[in-house]
Amino acid sequence: MIDIACIIATAIIAVASLLTLYRLARGPGVLDRILALDTLVINTIGLIVVIGLWFRTTMYFEAALLFAMVGFVTTVALCKYLLRGNIIE
Amino acid sequence: MVIAEIAISLLILVGAFFLFVGSLGLAKLPDLMRRLHGPTKATTLGIGSMLIASMLYFWIVEGNPSIHELLITLFLFLTAPVTAQMIAKAYILHNIQEREVLTETGRPVGWATLDAAEADEHSEVTQTSSNA
Numbered sequence: 001m002i003d004i005a006c007i008i009a010t011a012i013i014a015v016a017s018l019l020t021l022y023r024l025a026r027g028p029g030v031l032d033r034i035l036a037l038d039t040l041v042i043n044t045i046g047l048i049v050v051i052g053l054w055f056r057t058t059m060y061f062e063a064a065l066l067f068a069m070v071g072f073v074t075t076v077a078l079c080k081y082l083l084r085g086n087i088i089e
Numbered sequence: 090m091v092i093a094e095i096a097i098s099l100l101i102l103v104g105a106f107f108l109f110v111g112s113l114g115l116a117k118l119p120d121l122m123r124r125l126h127g128p129t130k131a132t133t134l135g136i137g138s139m140l141i142a143s144m145l146y147f148w149i150v151e152g153n154p155s156i157h158e159l160l161i162t163l164f165l166f167l168t169a170p171v172t173a174q175m176i177a178k179a180y181i182l183h184n185i186q187e188r189e190v191l192t193e194t195g196r197p198v199g200w201a202t203l204d205a206a207e208a209d210e211h212s213e214v215t216q217t218s219s220n221a
Contacts, residue, residue, distance in 0.1 A: 002146065005098035009105035009139075016105075016112035016131075023116050023124075031121055031180050038172055039115050039128040042136060045161070046108045049139045050101065053146055061157035068161055072168040079175035083182060083202070 006054040010047065017043045034078050041071030093149045097142045104139035107131055121180050122187075125173055132169045137162060178202045 020043060024036035045064045052060035077087050107130055114127020140158040148154040181187055181202045191200060198204055 001094045001098050002101070005101045009101045012105040012109050016109040019109075019112040019116040029121065029180075029183070031176055031183070032124065035121065035124060035128065035176055036115060038176075039112060039131060042128060042131050042165075043108055043112065045165075046104060046131075046136055046139055049136070049143055049158075049161075050105070053097075053101065053143055056151070058147060058155055058157065061155075061161065065157070065161050065164065068164050068168070072164075072172060075172045076175055079172075079179045082179040083175070 002053065006050050009050045010054075013043055013047050013050065017047075030082065031079075034075060038071060038075045041067055041074075045071075090150070093145065097146050097150075100138045100142035100145070104135045104137075104142065107135035107138070111135060122177065125176060129169060129173065132165055136165055 017040060020036050020040045024033055024040065027033045027036055045067050048060050048064040048067065052058065052064075080087050111127045111129070111131025114130070115124050118124045118127065140162050144155070144158045178201075181191070181200065188203065194200060
């Protein structure tokens, strides 16, 4: 039962990532694209957790944690650059 | 055990649904301040219920409880508001029309993005940064 739920969840997350990619390609401003990248990272974390449940292994949680950290730092650095014209002052 | 499996499957599906709702909101809503709403639901409810499902699975079915999921949850819950606020600040700075819609702050200084407060002379941090 968990396997079927994982397959359905993977399909739904794939569609969600496609919607995010649409906003990433289309988005009128640079901030829309930053937000789309952030959402794409969130979707990827969800996908990694689902795959970890599917293959019954805890190996992927470190990958999810690393994705969360890199996504946060990326978003904040891009916003900081837009706000101040510089990242580390 | 069957009840646990049903609960885990439901939590996985609920998480996937909220991730989808977040991305749909990002794709469909008209401007950035409204688009900020969608991914927040994906972060908190979507990833949250998926990680609860994962914790339940490794605790009840496999028999070894793990706290890695709690770390991810804690980190995401701490960073999501910071990200949203940074994006909103940059949006206010870059959009001229958006500034006219902003209400008054009700304080001597305006919005922090546009109208920086006077540097506090007794503060050590601001002195070092102004010297540098």
